Amino acid sequence: MITVFGSINVDLVLKTEHLPVPGETVLCPSYEMVAGGKGANQALAAARSGAAVRMVGCVGDDSFKKLALNDLNEAGVDLSAVQTTSSRTSCAAVMVDEAGENAIVVASGANRDATSDLIPNDAFGPSNFLVLQMEVPHEENWLAVDRASSTGTKVVLSVAPAYPIPSRILDAVDYILVNELEGRTIAAASGIGDVPPEELAKSLAVRHDTTCIMTLGSAGAIAADCDNTWHVPSLPIDPVVDTTGAGDAFAGCFASALSDGKTIEDALNFAAIGASLSCASLGAQPSFPTAEEIRFARL
Numbered sequence: 001m002i003t004v005f006g007s008i009n010v011d012l013v014l015k016t017e018h019l020p021v022p023g024e025t026v027l028c029p030s031y032e033m034v035a036g037g038k039g040a041n042q043a044l045a046a047a048r049s050g051a052a053v054r055m056v057g058c059v060g061d062d063s064f065k066k067l068a069l070n071d072l073n074e075a076g077v078d079l080s081a082v083q084t085t086s087s088r089t090s091c092a093a094v095m096v097d098e099a100g101e102n103a104i105v106v107a108s109g110a111n112r113d114a115t116s117d118l119i120p121n122d123a124f125g126p127s128n129f130l131v132l133q134m135e136v137p138h139e140e141n142w143l144a145v146d147r148a149s150s151t152g153t154k155v156v157l158s159v160a161p162a163y164p165i166p167s168r169i170l171d172a173v174d175y176i177l178v179n180e181l182e183g184r185t186i187a188a189a190s191g192i193g194d195v196p197p198e199e200l201a202k203s204l205a206v207r208h209d210t211t212c213i214m215t216l217g218s219a220g221a222i223a224a225d226c227d228n229t230w231h232v233p234s235l236p237i238d239p240v241v242d243t244t245g246a247g248d249a250f251a252g253c254f255a256s257a258l259s260d261g262k263t264i265e266d267a268l269n270f271a272a273i274g275a276s277l278s279c280a281s282l283g284a285q286p287s288f289p290t291a292e293e294i295r296f297a298r299l
């Protein structure tokens with residue numbers, strides 16, 4: 001079983017010709033409202049790609065709640081540990097330009113109410129995975145890591161949005177998942193200089209005796225532990241419509257493959273294809289592929 005402790009948002013997706021610079025107003029014809037949030041996205045990606053998943057987090061008692069949980073519900077994600085609080089359901093303004101690049105502002109709302117004690121005890125244990133990101137209170141993440149460490153639970157930490165991570169936490173997690181910016185943020189805090197991506201992933205892995213995975217967009221992903229280095233390609237997508245949530249698709253598919261007993265190399269390939277396919281249409285959750293679509297794309 002995979003438990004995802006993290007954010008649950010509603011995304012207002014605005015497709016613009018270009019992203020606004022400070023002080024600029026840009027117009028776009030319309031917008032989409034879709035379920036989002038890095039936590040919920042990763043939970044959905046894991047469930048769609050075949051895993052049994054539980055989501056733990058908070059929403060508000062408002063009109064956004066139903067939309068925020070809709071796709072998770074349809075995918076069969078266990079929502080019994082999602083709590084409704086007096087805060088507003090989190091909302092994200094997601095601007096996407098013609099090249100599929102994005103800029104995002106998240107109003108955290110109920111995500112700030114998420115506490116690690118919402119995670120049921122049966123989520124922990126050597127055969128279970130705990131997946132974390134950085135959109136809920138960080139101290140609550142670290143408490144969850146402590147519970148996971150003392151029970152042999154495998155932890156996947158997606159360092160998104162980028163934030164320096166305490167060294168003792170990096171030592172405790174099994175898989176650190178970053179893009180290049182996130183990798184450089186935590187490497188700087190660990191005293192690792194400005195080195196190429198592969199060296200950076202290796203340095204983090206060796207420094208913290210962990211596995212570090214760095215996604216590199218259309219260049220695929222690299223990963224390293226103390227003994228091995230892997231490089232997996234992405235799948236060419238034309239046109240790239242929206243890269244929003246591609247990192248979340250990678251994280252969810254990676255955890256899904258690992259919980260299915262796949263090797264790291266297989267899990268990386270599975271995740272790289274899942275993330276690539278998610279760039280082919282607008283919005284994060286609506287674009288996430290099923291296990292069958294990933295397998296078919298691999299042939």
Ligand code: RIB
Pocket residue numbers: 007009010011035036037038041092094104106135244245246248284
């Ligand atoms: O990673 C993409 C996600 O970031 C969006 O769904 C948005 O809600 C923000 O959390």
